[in-house]
Amino acid sequence: MLCGDRRALARVISKIEREDPETPGIVEKIYPKTGGALTVGFTGPPGVGKSSIIAGLIALYRGEDRRVGVVSVDPSSPFSRGAILGDRIRLSDHFLDPGVFIRSMGSRGHLGGLAGGSRLAAMAMEAAGMDVVIYETVGVGQGEVEVASAADTVVLALQPGAGDAVQALKAGVMEIADVFCMNKADHPRAKGAASEVRSILEIGQELDPDPWFPPIVMTRGDTGEGVAELKEAIQKHRSYLEESGKLEERRRAALKKFVVEWATDRLEREMRGRLEREDTETMDKVYERQLDPIAASERIFREV
Ligand SMILES: Nc1nc2c(ncn2[C@@H]2O[C@H](COP(=O)(O)OP(=O)(O)O)[C@@H](O)[C@H]2O)c(=O)[nH]1
Numbered sequence: 001m002l003c004g005d006r007r008a009l010a011r012v013i014s015k016i017e018r019e020d021p022e023t024p025g026i027v028e029k030i031y032p033k034t035g036g037a038l039t040v041g042f043t044g045p046p047g048v049g050k051s052s053i054i055a056g057l058i059a060l061y062r063g064e065d066r067r068v069g070v071v072s073v074d075p076s077s078p079f080s081r082g083a084i085l086g087d088r089i090r091l092s093d094h095f096l097d098p099g100v101f102i103r104s105m106g107s108r109g110h111l112g113g114l115a116g117g118s119r120l121a122a123m124a125m126e127a128a129g130m131d132v133v134i135y136e137t138v139g140v141g142q143g144e145v146e147v148a149s150a151a152d153t154v155v156l157a158l159q160p161g162a163g164d165a166v167q168a169l170k171a172g173v174m175e176i177a178d179v180f181c182m183n184k185a186d187h188p189r190a191k192g193a194a195s196e197v198r199s200i201l202e203i204g205q206e207l208d209p210d211p212w213f214p215p216i217v218m219t220r221g222d223t224g225e226g227v228a229e230l231k232e233a234i235q236k237h238r239s240y241l242e243e244s245g246k247l248e249e250r251r252r253a254a255l256k257k258f259v260v261e262w263a264t265d266r267l268e269r270e271m272r273g274r275l276e277r278e279d280t281e282t283m284d285k286v287y288e289r290q291l292d293p294i295a296a297s298e299r300i301f302r303e304v
């Protein structure tokens, strides 16, 4: 895999996904080879055009001869089937390109949470030589926000109407976005929707000033219009992170979160397993009112 063997990469990601016992050993070998790629988290409601825009970005990066990996944590995403995305950009073209590696991940029950498996898959892609790694997630839940926020740059894709911006604001996605992408620019209300987002961002900026004000890029996923500008905005954000020293800061925070998340998950699994299998004796005492519930919990906690 480290020599760029795609089938090996596919096998490694499968092992990661099914939590194969070999995973820790694999991660030990690939981790030192990571950290060199540009990572971009792409999030937004289903159907806004994330996959279409990503297909457009892939074409642009390939034009610069950069290799691109995509981890898609979108159950509704047609990536895995290689379906036609948009009217002109066909993702199936990219499937035949050895410089592109696209992988869909299941969205449930991995150690380290939703972010755990996708993070490791992205690391494998980086170690296999991908210059750009893109995460695609449906921005509806906290888990998805976590996946996206593991990336250096987070792009939030929205579409006109449907109160998407308000939803995003509520879900806490708005504040983690570095770049906004107003897709379906062909829609008559696209401009209005973009200024709505701008107003929300300006209020945020007044309350909590930040040297980086997120740009809003108008795009069309179906024709590829505006995707070059989006790529430019992503690059600008990356330069800002590097120059301000925030890239290192952000990566450290993300790694710390990953470690805490993974350890927490391990502990919880261990405790639940112990409780459900072995502690009938303790529980019997609780049922018989000989041991109070807090004392029982403390006992199990200490044992684990
Ligand atoms: N009219 C219009 N349709 C678009 C645009 N971008 C994507 N679509 C269509 O929206 C649908 C959903 O796109 P997809 O990329 O799968 O969205 P995702 O669920 O966010 O990944 C597809 O039928 C696309 O062809 C756009 O800019 N304008």
Ligand SMILES: [Mg+2]
Pocket (backbone or CB within 6 Å): 050, 051, 052, 074, 076, 077, 078, 136
């Ligand atoms: Mg999609």
